[in-house]
Amino acid sequence: MHFSELEEDFLLELFNIGVGKASDSLSKMVHQEIILSVPHIEMISIDQLADVVGKDQNISCVSQKITGRFDADSLLLFPKNASLQIVQLMLGQQFTAETIKELHQEAFSEVGNIVLNACIGSLSRMIDESFDIALPSFDQGRAEAILNVKEHGDEAVLFIKINLRLSESDVEGFLAFILSSSSLDKLQLLLKSLVSEL
Amino acid sequence: MDINYHALSNALCLGITLIDSTNTIISWNSWLEQKSELDEKDVIGKKITSLFPHLENSRLALAINDCISQGHPSVISNVFIKSPLPLYSDSLHKHLIQQSITLLPIKSNNSYSCLMQVIDVTASSTKVEALEKQVVERKYAEQAKANFLANMSHEIRTPMNGVLGMLDLITHSPLTTQQAHYTHLAQSSAESLLNLINDILDFSKIDAGELNFESIDFNLHTLLDEIIEPMALKANECNLEVILDMSSITNSMIKGDPFRIRQILINLISNAIKFTETGSITVLLETEIINSEQLHLKGSVLDTGIGISPAQIENLFQSFSQADSSTTRKYGGTGLGLTIVKQLCNLMHGDLTVTSQEGKGSQFNFYFELEVSDEVIVLKPIENLSPYSFLIIDDNQIFQTSLQKQLTKWGAKCTLCNSAVSALQLLEKNNESLYDLVLIDQNMPKINGETFATLIREKNNFSHMILILMSPSLSEKDNFLNQEHNFNYIVDKPITATKLVNSINNTLFESQLIKIEPTIITKKVETVRKRLLLVEDNQINQYVAEALLDDLGYDTTICENGSVAIETLKQSHPNEFSLILMDCQMPVLDGYKTTEEIRKGAAGEKFNDINIIAMTANAMKGDREKCLNAGMNDYIAKPINRNEVIKTLNKWI
Incomplete structure (x- = not known):
């Protein structure tokens, strides 16, 4: 499915508000400016998502399941090296690469939790419904395996590119909401009615 | 069975507190009571930010807000914030507990309460700190080892320079046949010693992961010409023929580390010569394009020598082991050569393998990755040979x-x-x-x-x-x-x-004229003797260089450090010196700084552009760049080699 221009603008706005809030929390946490932005949004399949991320690419993934008006698995994905870089930059020069590896899972889970919470919050405020949100879980490995392309390759993904800018470094990552087909229908209807009200 | 949840939460070894939708604490378990030194009764009914005012606007307070207002669960690891709550390990020592906090929304009547769990992670955090300390210490140790190696490399080469230089001077003086023979033996022993030292230094560098590779454009054919000539002479002395097949080299210009490629080939070819009594050594080389940026250099060195048994092959690439320990005595060497070659190939994403038949000969096959150069040079005759x-x-x-x-x-x-x-x-x-x-x-x-x-x-x-x-x-x-x-x-x-x-x-x-390629390096015949400035602190090296230069037809002025050299230049006529030979490590003012000063005009404008050649025992990677960056024109590694000096001086004078 494709979004109309209006729908796309609407979603971009929504997620930019979400990541904007996350930027604030993250910046406050590490006392340096972290800027998150959403430059692009589209609907794709899991199969395509794996292609974009790079099937053989090693990725770090934080996910939180949400249930409510519609159900989704929300994911924050960064190439593994990029996620290590983020943690390194956030912690500053005080640690060696070995220690960063040791702290990586905990730290990146926390970052993912903040970003996902903020985006889910933004989404639920917009549709004026709340979701039940599970605790974050962390996964790391080849994109193809983590996204379970073999079994769920056809499923729809609301795919959101995000840029993270920290200490003059730009790191690109992805936010994805994996939706079942019934949830996809619900989201589409919801989006249509919201946009028509604008 | 009735479960008393209050008693249960008090029995836990972690902190549990429940905050209701109005942000008021409604429970505070024993663990928290004990660690915070606050009784539950003093806490209940209060906001967490009024209990601990420093939490106002903190990550924890905001996350609690999100939890009760929107139902967001949060994990607050101790990576970014070590101890959000003022909890202590024991009342006596007052060690702050490092915490990992989880906030879970509990839904009731359309509103959320927040269940906060606090876990003491001081122990694992201490482990991470210990790891960090270990890593840092290891890095210091590695750095110290690398510095030691660099210094050793310098320290050993300096006296070797003296020994080899003196021996070279003796061979060029009138000698009786017996003296010449003794000198020749001393010379080849000194050269072997230098090779052994180089092998051991290389091996330690690989072992310490300190071996770096250059990536420079070079002409493979030129490199091979330089390598093969001395190897062929050596083979000829043993009545062996060296046969080359370079017909499958498609790219003359490639990018990589010529020094290491030379090392690989020389090692394999000398090895073949060492273990072959009659017959020939064949060297096959080919380039194979992988993609637009990378290529493989593949090669084989075949000999008709003593061969290696299958059992010996197993140990062949292990450090310090030659096929048979008696070979060390018969053929010399550290037994490190093949190990180094294999490791060099591996480090360049390739490998070295061997097949052999005892008594018939061995074949060493190697390959490694190089980059495709932007420069394209195709080696071929002026015209196509199809009419001929x-x-x-x-x-x-x-x-x-x-x-x-x-x-x-x-x-x-x-x-x-x-x-x-x-x-x-x-x-x-x-x-x-x-x-x-x-x-x-x-x-x-x-x-x-x-x-x-x-x-x-x-x-x-x-x-x-x-x-x-x-x-x-x-x-x-x-x-x-x-x-x-x-x-x-x-x-x-x-x-x-x-x-x-x-x-x-x-x-x-x-033309149809007979031409013989000038492969012998000859010194230029100068009608007027030219004067060179030699900046060198070591007296023996001063003497070696002066005598060698005198033999080559140059006069020398010697300065023992950079600062003396600059003074000397200042008081000299602009045409006094044709060139400066500069040692790098010297007291008072080292070679790099001296060169920088001269280039800036410290010795007068007249000497701003004088050619400066570095002469240094630092043979570690990066030294060449360091010299050129300092403004020197070229580089001669110590121990100085007569032909190298002639070649370099011919180039710059």
Whole structure:
């Protein structure tokens, strides 16, 4: 499915508000400016998502399941090296690469939790419904395996590119909401009615 | 069964508190009571931010807000914030507990309460700190080791420079036969010692992961010419022939570390020479493009030597093990050579393997990755060779075939003869030459190259035929000079692609004059002796360099450090010095700083652009760049090699 221009603008706005809030929390946490932005949004399949991320690419993934008006698995994905870089930059020069590896899972889970919470919050405020949100879980490995392309390759993904800018470094990552087909229908209807009200 | 949840939460070894939708604490378990030193009754009904005012606007307070207002669960690890709550390990020592906090929304009547769990992670955090300390200490130790190696490299080479330099001077002075013999032995022992030291330093560097590779553009054919010449001389001394097949090298210019490639080839070829008593050493090389940026350099070194048994092959690439420990005594060496070569190949994403038959010979195959250079140079004769027919006469079949492969690549039609006798028969059968150019080996049974030429030149119908003699070695070439009238060109074996191109260009395409390539490095004959400035702190090295330069026809002014050199230059006439030879590590003012100063004009504008050549025992990677970056023009590594000095001085004076 494709979004109309209006729908796309609407979603971009929504997620930019979400990541904007996350930027604030993250910046406050590490006392340096972290800027998150959403430059692009589209609907794709899991199969395509794996292609974009790079099937053989090693990725770090934080996910939180949400249930409510519609159900989704929300994911924050960064190439593994990029996620290590983020943690390194956030912690500053005080640690060696070995220690960063040791702290990586905990730290990146926390970052993912903040970003996902903020985006889910933004989404639920917009549709004026709340979701039940599970605790974050962390996964790391080849994109193809983590996204379970073999079994769920056809499923729809609301795919959101995000840029993270920290200490003059730009790191690109992805936010994805994996939706079942019934949830996809619900989201589409919801989006249509919201946009028509604008 | 009735469960008393309050009692249960008090029994837990972690902090549990419940905050209701109005942000008020409604429970505070025993663990928290104990660690915070606050009783539940004093806490209940209060906001967490009024209990602990420093939490106002903190990450924890905001996350609690999100939890009760929107139902967001949060994990607050201790990576970014160690101890959000003022909790202590014991009342006596007051150690702050490092915490990991989880906030879970509990939904009731359309509103959320927040269940907060606090876990003491001080222990695992201490582990991480210990790890960090270990890593840092290890890095310091590695750095110290690397510095030690760099210093050792310098310290060992300085006296070696003295030894080798002195021996070189002695060999160039009048000596009795016995003295010359003793000196030669001392010289080769000193050279072996230097090689051993280099091997051990390389090995330690690889071991410490300190070995770095350069990535520079270089001409593979030029590099091979430089490597093969001395190797062939060595092989000749042992009556071995070196055969090269470079016909499958498609890219002359490649990008990588020429020093390491040289090391790999020299190691394998010297090894082959060392373990072969009769026969030949064949070196095959080819380039194979992987993609637009990378290529493989593949090669084999085949010998007809003593071979290696399957059991010995297993241990071959292990450090300090030669095929048989008795070989160390017989053939010398550290037993590190092959280990280093294999590791070098591995570090360049390749490998070294061996196949061998005892008593028949061994074949070492290697490959490694290099980059494709932006520069493109194709080594080939001036014109395509398709209109020309070549006759190759040589009794060694492997050599014949490799020569044929190369010439065919350039378009030539080739006919092979394995003896001068059969070649003569072939030529006489047609009574006139079908061949434009004949490449003939000197050493063949029955009729050798020289005799063949005399016989051919007597016949008028072969007069236009170009004859190129392939002489066994450079050292014997003088013996053939009286053959000039019979041969159009004399080329010494082993025949590299460059030499082959030169011999074809000089005969088929330029003139019919006899030219012998100037492969011997000769010193320039200067009518007026020129003066060089030598900046060097070590007295022995001063003496070695001065004597060598004197022998080469230069006068020398010596300064013991950079600052003296600058003073000397200041008071000198602009044309006083033709060049400066500069040691790098010196007291007062080192070579790098001195050069920078001179370039800035510290010695007067007249010497701003004087050529400065570094002479240093620092042979670690990056030293060359360091010298050039400081403004020096070139670099000679110590121990200084006579030919190297002549070559460099010829280049810059």
